[in-house]
Amino acid sequence: MYLLDTLVFMGIFALLSMSLNVEYGYTGLGNFGKVAFFMAGAYAYAVTAALGWPVYLSLVMAALIAGALGAVVSLPALRLREDYLAIVTLSFGEILRIFVKAEQWLAGGVWGKTVPSAFAGLGLSPKTMAWANVLLVWAILAGVFLFLHLLMNTPYGRVLRGIREDDVAVQVLGKSLVSYKAQALMVGSAIAGVAGGLFAQYIRFIDPYMFLPLVTFLVWVMLILGGPANHWGALIGALIVEFFNRGSRIVKDYIALPFDPHNVQFVLFGLLIIFLLLYRPYGLFREKPMRTGAEVEVSKWQSSP
Amino acid sequence: MIDTGQILVNSLVTSSLYLLAGTGLTLTYGLSRFPNFAYAEFITIGAYCGLFFLAKPGGFFLLALVLGFLIAALVGASSYSLVFRPLVERKTSLIHLMVASIALGYVLRHSIGEGWGWATKSYQLMWPVYNIGHVRITLLWIILIATAVLAAVVLHFFLTRTRTGKAIRAIASNPDLASVTGINKQRVILLTWSFGAGLAAMAGVFRAADTRLSPMLGWDILLPIFAITMLGGIGSFYGLIVAALILGLAENFGVVLLSGIGLSTEYRMAIAFLILIGVLVIRPKGLAR
Amino acid sequence: MAILAVENICKSFGGLQVLKGVTLEAEEGQITGLVGPNGSGKTTLLSTIFGLTKPDEGSVKFRGQTITGLPPHRVYEAGLAFSFQLPRLITQLTVLDNMILAARDQVGAGFSGALFLRRRWRRQETELAQKAMSILELLGLVHLALHPAGELSGGQRKLLEIGRALMSDPVMMLLDEPAAGVNPVLGRKIYQKLRTLRDQGLSFLIIEHKLEILLDFADRIYLMDFGQIVLSGAPKEVIENPVFYATYVGETKDAAFSS
Numbered sequence: 089m090y091l092l093d094t095l096v097f098m099g100i101f102a103l104l105s106m107s108l109n110v111e112y113g114y115t116g117l118g119n120f121g122k123v124a125f126f127m128a129g130a131y132a133y134a135v136t137a138a139l140g141w142p143v144y145l146s147l148v149m150a151a152l153i154a155g156a157l158g159a160v161v162s163l164p165a166l167r168l169r170e171d172y173l174a175i176v177t178l179s180f181g182e183i184l185r186i187f188v189k190a191e192q193w194l195a196g197g198v199w200g201k202t203v204p205s206a207f208a209g210l211g212l213s214p215k216t217m218a219w220a221n222v223l224l225v226w227a228i229l230a231g232v233f234l235f236l237h238l239l240m241n242t243p244y245g246r247v248l249r250g251i252r253e254d255d256v257a258v259q260v261l262g263k264s265l266v267s268y269k270a271q272a273l274m275v276g277s278a279i280a281g282v283a284g285g286l287f288a289q290y291i292r293f294i295d296p297y298m299f300l301p302l303v304t305f306l307v308w309v310m311l312i313l314g315g316p317a318n319h320w321g322a323l324i325g326a327l328i329v330e331f332f333n334r335g336s337r338i339v340k341d342y343i344a345l346p347f348d349p350h351n352v353q354f355v356l357f358g359l360l361i362i363f364l365l366l367y368r369p370y371g372l373f374r375e376k377p378m379r380t381g382a383e384v385e386v387s388k389w390q391s392s393p
Numbered sequence: 394m395i396d397t398g399q400i401l402v403n404s405l406v407t408s409s410l411y412l413l414a415g416t417g418l419t420l421t422y423g424l425s426r427f428p429n430f431a432y433a434e435f436i437t438i439g440a441y442c443g444l445f446f447l448a449k450p451g452g453f454f455l456l457a458l459v460l461g462f463l464i465a466a467l468v469g470a471s472s473y474s475l476v477f478r479p480l481v482e483r484k485t486s487l488i489h490l491m492v493a494s495i496a497l498g499y500v501l502r503h504s505i506g507e508g509w510g511w512a513t514k515s516y517q518l519m520w521p522v523y524n525i526g527h528v529r530i531t532l533l534w535i536i537l538i539a540t541a542v543l544a545a546v547v548l549h550f551f552l553t554r555t556r557t558g559k560a561i562r563a564i565a566s567n568p569d570l571a572s573v574t575g576i577n578k579q580r581v582i583l584l585t586w587s588f589g590a591g592l593a594a595m596a597g598v599f600r601a602a603d604t605r606l607s608p609m610l611g612w613d614i615l616l617p618i619f620a621i622t623m624l625g626g627i628g629s630f631y632g633l634i635v636a637a638l639i640l641g642l643a644e645n646f647g648v649v650l651l652s653g654i655g656l657s658t659e660y661r662m663a664i665a666f667l668i669l670i671g672v673l674v675i676r677p678k679g680l681a682r
Numbered sequence: 683m684a685i686l687a688v689e690n691i692c693k694s695f696g697g698l699q700v701l702k703g704v705t706l707e708a709e710e711g712q713i714t715g716l717v718g719p720n721g722s723g724k725t726t727l728l729s730t731i732f733g734l735t736k737p738d739e740g741s742v743k744f745r746g747q748t749i750t751g752l753p754p755h756r757v758y759e760a761g762l763a764f765s766f767q768l769p770r771l772i773t774q775l776t777v778l779d780n781m782i783l784a785a786r787d788q789v790g791a792g793f794s795g796a797l798f799l800r801r802r803w804r805r806q807e808t809e810l811a812q813k814a815m816s817i818l819e820l821l822g823l824v825h826l827a828l829h830p831a832g833e834l835s836g837g838q839r840k841l842l843e844i845g846r847a848l849m850s851d852p853v854m855m856l857l858d859e860p861a862a863g864v865n866p867v868l869g870r871k872i873y874q875k876l877r878t879l880r881d882q883g884l885s886f887l888i889i890e891h892k893l894e895i896l897l898d899f900a901d902r903i904y905l906m907d908f909g910q911i912v913l914s915g916a917p918k919e920v921i922e923n924p925v926f927y928a929t930y931v932g933e934t935k936d937a938a939f940s941s
Binding site for chain 1: 476483507623665677
């Protein structure tokens, strides 16, 4: 059961890591409030599922709400330097949590909200149910992986990568920065929203204290370790970090140590990030050249001197 | 019932705290051209230094304040020279500098969490209360306001009368100015990082003495501090003073208004957020420029 | 009628007035040269025309349409292209990708186009690759087409920067010292190509320091000094005017030519 539970969490975090990859890895946008969009998705799912909406509609709603928030919140900062976006997204993470805490009518405020499971009423044993969750999460993850892989190997993906490197140059080449950046944040936030919906569905109870800035930081560790602008990197980074994250909780529960493994883990993650940024900023996996069909033309010109 | 006098005093207290906490952020942001999110932890370090020294025999508040300043200054200086300076020298991108500062924040915060635990603690100090008419003011508040005013005056003379101070102002307020002749830029930056961290730590001691403390103490006031940094204009100390006064007033009057219209006082933070967004939309360069 | 009409453009940074009412016109199908000492405001003028900096005063008209203060991507849509003096390449992308990025009217450059018109943009990619390769062949960069742009040498970067502007099929090009940093032979080759394009109807506004190149290739020259146009006319007239030498303080005619 521990294994299945870990697999579900790995899948959910891999979605978050891939969503940050769209924003930061490909477009070069620093979203430091990832948790807000994760949270928005979780609450959108919780509220709509409680109204009796079917699973897929609730997930779509989670994506829509988080995606819309992603674009709207970032809009004031998109014309400005990247540090403004960082500050705005980070602040929004705090504000959304305060909002949900304060508004009891919406989703229980600080008391949290129970969420109906997608597999309730099917008479499944706990083990089968866990498997069903693993399948659901990983099927969606596979779909998102394929979608992003295709999207980033299009002329659209090329513009995003261009914006990451030099947004002035891309503007001069006729691409509207603000709309591309807003779209990237919308796509990234929508995926984070889906991850939030899946999270709410799986753990069946959410409260504001589950959505601390810690989540955002974990996602950054995953992506920077795995390798920005590489989908495999985002996935494997998530698996590694979540393995240790779950592991440290289990260790904390079962083994008496003179220190708290949770604290030590975050100190180490922090040091790891600083070390990576200094010596290996591209992570474990490097960015792959684009494949749009244009590259195959080159050989025709190069072979005939 | 709205007691304007009391709200004004409360505002002044809030403003003083934010001013102490934000000075280093705005100056280092202006000098090094990136926001240091680990700044929150400099505040927290001050609070826990206070806890540590007050528990020692012979420890008293002003001593805790001074020692907190010194230790945080040391942490600020070493975090610049061990983490950010090497990154800057490698021509690290702005985003990476910000990520590194967040990572450093987690290193510091969870080290504090490991040392003192995550539970909320208190200094257990009692402060004499004075009543001037309707207005209630504690000795702690008086010390806080006096410290902030003193820091502002000292900084004013430092920034206008000394060569180093003038260099800080020149570099911090003018992004295009790569170097000022005859000034060791690295030394100026290092000095600002340590002095700023020290002031932030004093803010942490005051905050902890006035309320309580946890490893999240600094993070919890990071948003208002960024709001005043942006409102005042990045790198502008005088802008920051005005911005701190504005936010102090806005928060304290806002809280009264909020409860008046039946909204939760939790939304105190939202006032800072609204100001932050407003600045970005209307005047991204802040008041100063 | 002039294809590009700049009127009374003023711009200051802080207290420093960089452009003090610049007025100039570029004719259709001509190469218009812009000369002047360093710091005279040439580059600022070009980036103001392209919307990279907002003017404090004045207007810019392109083919009769006012483009003053439009964002750069709108100026590009109006039919202009820009090439920076210091190349701004997308270093992680290949040379080929840098070229195709500049192309106009890409079906797959929008989000929905990329997703739903896959077949169409795949076909367009092939066409654009052909076009990019033919420009790269001209610039001698074919063998580097699949290398990341960050691996190029300084001169090669400059060539790619110009190639990218060519790739966008503009009506008019604004070039900031296209031959700087490449060897003189190649520099002349670039200008010969630009002249061919001019003969096909393309218009140019070019910042250039090398007088012999201006003499050979420019149709008209504007001389800028301290943020103002001080002289204009056919290259020969301008270069023989004593005012021209007065602006290059301490430089004789010979020194100006050899630099």
